[in-house]
Amino acid sequence: xxxxxxxxxxxxxxxxxxxxxxxxxxxxxxxxxxxxxxxxxxxxxxxxxxxxxxxxxxxxxxxxxxxxxxxxxxxxxxxxxxxxxxxxxxxxxxxxxxxxxxxxxxxxxxxxxxxxxxxxxxxxxxxxxxxxxxxxxxxxxxxxxxxxxxxxxxxxxxxxxxxxxxxxxxxxxxxxxxxxxxxxxxxxxxxxxxxxxxxxxxxxxxxxxxxxxxxxxxxxxxxxxxxxxxxxxxxxxxxxxxxxxxxxxxxxxxxxxxxxxxxxxxxxxxxxxxxxxxxxxxxxxxxxxxxxxxxxxxxx
Numbered sequence: 437x438x439x440x441x442x443x444x445x446x447x448x449x450x451x452x453x454x455x456x457x458x459x460x461x462x463x464x465x466x467x468x469x470x471x472x473x474x475x476x477x478x479x480x481x482x483x484x485x486x487x488x489x490x491x492x493x494x495x496x497x498x499x500x501x502x503x504x505x506x507x508x509x510x511x512x513x514x515x516x517x518x519x520x521x522x523x524x525x526x527x528x529x530x531x532x533x534x535x536x537x538x539x540x541x542x543x544x545x546x547x548x549x550x551x552x553x554x555x556x557x558x559x560x561x562x563x564x565x566x567x568x569x570x571x572x573x574x575x576x577x578x579x580x581x582x583x584x585x586x587x588x589x590x591x592x593x594x595x596x597x598x599x600x601x602x603x604x605x606x607x608x609x610x611x612x613x614x615x616x617x618x619x620x621x622x623x624x625x626x627x628x629x630x631x632x633x634x635x636x637x638x639x640x641x642x643x644x645x646x647x648x649x650x651x652x653x654x655x656x657x658x659x660x661x662x663x664x665x666x667x668x669x670x671x672x673x674x675x676x677x678x679x680x681x682x683x684x685x686x687x688x689x690x691x692x693x694x695x696x697x698x699x700x701x702x703x704x705x706x707x708x709x710x711x712x713x714x715x716x717x718x719x720x721x722x723x724x725x726x727x728x729x730x731x732x733x734x735x736x
Contacts, residue, residue: 463512463586468573472582476500479567487552491529491563499526503567506597512574512583513593517604524608527564531557533615540629540636541622542657549620549699556618559602559609568605573597606635610643617644617652620696621673624662628672641679651686655693660704667691 469475480496502523507515537556539546547569550556559565574587574597588596619636621629630637656673658664666673668689680687694712701710 461586462583463574463588464592465587465589466572467584467586468582469571470584472571472573473500473504475571476503476567480563483563483566487566488529488561488563494527494563499523499567502526506601507573508575508580508582509578510575511577512588512597513595515595515597515600517600517607520601520604524564524604527562527567528608529563531562531609531612531614536609536613536615537618537620538610538613538636538640539620540631540634541625542620545622545657545696545700546620549696559605562605562609564608565605568598568601571598602635603639606639607643610640611645613644614648615650617649619652619654621654621656621666621676622659623656623664623666623673623691624659625665629656629666630672630676632672632675637676641683644683644685646684649685651688652680654687654689655696656689656691657693657696657700658709660700660707660709 477496477500480494480499484491484494484496503520506519506523510519535553535555535557537546537550537558539558543560546558547560550558550561553561560569572587574583575581576583587598590596590599623629625631632638654668654673654676656666656668665671668674668691669677673689677687677689692709697709698712701707701712704710
């Protein structure tokens with residue numbers, strides 16, 4: 437009889453632990469990124485010292501407090517963009533003309549193309565965007581702690597801590613972008629390259645300052661191994677072009693812009709889409725050996 441008791445007890449304990457874990461996870465999304473405070477403060481110093489020292493001195497501890505106080509001790513589904521206003525004010529800096537890069541459905545590709553502000557400055561390359569990029573966070577009502585178990589998704593509530601943050605970040609970024617505006621869209625995305633609703637459609641375009649913008653350049657780039665679902669002048673991209681032109685902007689659109697394709701093809705050098713024509717024969721060289729195997733992480 438005892439030989440059956442211990443296996444049954446073990447199974448019961450496992451079931452109880454599993455049930456407790458499910459009960460403890462209130463939301464469907466991932467919980468707060470571990471070591472959030474250290475990451476945000478560390479990124480702050482990295483940005484002002486290495487990435488973009490031109491922004492000048494910033495109080496990184498004060499910035500963290502402003503960020504945290506926007507959502508701590510609050511219902512995680514009742515966080516508004518304005519709650520981050522102090523954080524935005526503390527991290528704000530000028531966005532160089534002609535370097536703004538807007539996007540939809542290709543964040544990692546944009547990150548590589550922008551090269552931390554050296555080529556372009558996407559919202560994730562501003563100080564306020566850099567501190568929060570790829571992180572997850574939320575608090576709990578009437579509690580000073582972070583919720584590391586789970587955070588609400590957009591499907592569960594619109595006014596969650598992360599989405600409200602990116603709304604005010606997007607609005608701020610759009611308002612202060614100027615000169616030639618670049619837009620990189622994914623022509624292979626399900627539902628179209630220009631999603632509606634979407635951050636670009638709902639929060640960025642409405643906040644463009646027409647008197648500050650000379651031209652809007654759209655690039656529609658397909659995944660190397662993906663379908664061609666959307667292109668300039670068709671489907672959702674046509675809707676975008678029409679909207680921008682109606683607003684009075686000078687708009688150009690290019691499919692599979694070569695500079696972006698070069699970047700994508702680093703991961704697919706032998707793919708047929710990466711057989712770029714050359715105007716001159718390649719220099720003849722002897723065989724080259726290398727021990728640097730592997731490739732860049734997938735960009736899209």
